[in-house]
Amino acid sequence: MQRTGFAKAECPVARALDAIGDWWSLLIVRDAFDGLRRFGDFQRNLGIAKGMLTARLRKLVETGVLEQVAASDGSAYLEYALTKRGHDLFPIVVSLRQWGEAHLYARGEPHSVLLDHAGQAVGQLVLPSKNGKPLSWADTKVRKVAARRR
Amino acid sequence: MQRTGFAKAECPVARALDAIGDWWSLLIVRDAFDGLRRFGDFQRNLGIAKGMLTARLRKLVETGVLEQVAASDGSAYLEYALTKRGHDLFPIVVSLRQWGEAHLYARGEPHSVLLDHAGQAVGQLVLPSKNGKPLSWADTKVRKVAARRR
């Protein structure tokens, strides 16, 4: 009765959830985007059990989202840094953030916000189309399985 | 030792994960975007245990992502339909899909793809900035807690 896995699903959404769709992984990644790099930083900031954190970090390293690098402060410890693949998770974290901001706060309730380099709140993620108008859920359809190409 | 909850976190990412960040909810939502509406359709398509599906659907209805509506075929059964809040999950599902497509398939391995109304594969989600250039992770920063406004 092992938890169902989706690693071999044909659907990319299912595979992505298999890789990073548990309760902690995306929060670790969010913290990594905020600049956290050390085991203890993640542990204190998230309040996660250490064994859990060990397991999650290990899986994220295996998946290629994080990598262990020498500590930036010159000490003998290791740090966890986002890889290219990890940085590519940015739209996922932002989309979760924007949905959360829009739907899960009472009016006036304080929450963190995402700013650009100029200190301006950023706009919504958009899915561009040829003619410049953003695509919505109603404009798209999934083709079940792509033909094997190349 | 109840699973840690993030419902009251100040971070919107954490709240979003609390609401829809489990192993099944986003797959149910994905199927709903694909047009599935009935209990049995979700159950057969996902291979999920029925008790699990019952619990997930109930939570998604509570969260306001799905709502129960009369069956579209005129029978006495109910169907689950995406609400506005549910449709707003579209960027999350798309960002997961695009990350999965980019990183979790061997070259040439078949997978489903997202098409626009014209049958063209859609482009990448982008986070627009004032000057038109998309923002990346390096261009943004989180302000920890927004001042209470209004």
Added chain:
DNA sequence: CGAACTGGTCTTAAAATAGGACTAGACAGG
């Protein structure tokens, strides 16, 4: 050198999950 910090491992109890048996009401056919 000794104390505290770092980054873990191990153990335990509670909770979540998978899988399947069972069921009440809806529906379709004869």
Added chain:
DNA sequence: CCTGTCTAGTCCTATTTTAAGACCAGTTCG
């Protein structure tokens, strides 16, 4: 209008996952 099947669940059990904290070896600080 009777019966068999379908639908949408509930309930039970075995197993896995999680939370929480005790413990520990190597590193750094004073």
